[in-house]
Amino acid sequence: MNSFAPECTKAKKEYDNCFNNWYSEKFLKGESMENECADLWHEYEDCVKAALAKKGVGKMIDEARKQAPFENGGKLVEEDEKKK
Numbered sequence: 001m002n003s004f005a006p007e008c009t010k011a012k013k014e015y016d017n018c019f020n021n022w023y024s025e026k027f028l029k030g031e032s033m034e035n036e037c038a039d040l041w042h043e044y045e046d047c048v049k050a051a052l053a054k055k056g057v058g059k060m061i062d063e064a065r066k067q068a069p070f071e072n073g074g075k076l077v078e079e080d081e082k083k084k
Contacts, residue, residue: 003044005051011044 003012018037026032035041052058 003048005048008044008047008051011040011047015040015044 001012001016003009015037018040019035022032022036026036049058052061
C-alpha cells in the first residue's frame with residue numbers, strides 16, 4: 001500500500017517489508033523482541049511529519065492534541081488534574 005504522501009511511499013514500503021520480515025521470521029519465533037526496523041520507521045515518520053507540515057495539517061493535529069481527552073498514556077485526564 002502506498003503512503004498518503006507520494007514522496008514517502010518508498011520509505012513506507014521499505015519499513016513495511018522490514019517489519020513484516022522481522023515479525024514473521026524472528027518475533028513470532030521468539031528470536032527477537034526488539035523491532036529491528038526502528039530506524040526505517042523513524043525515516044518514514046519524519047517524511048510523514050514533513051508532508052503533513054507542508055500540507056498545513058501539522059498545525060491542526062497539534063491543536064487537536066491540545067484538546068484531546070487522552071493525554072496521559074491513553075488514560076483519560078480529568079479536568080481537575082489538567083489544572084495542576
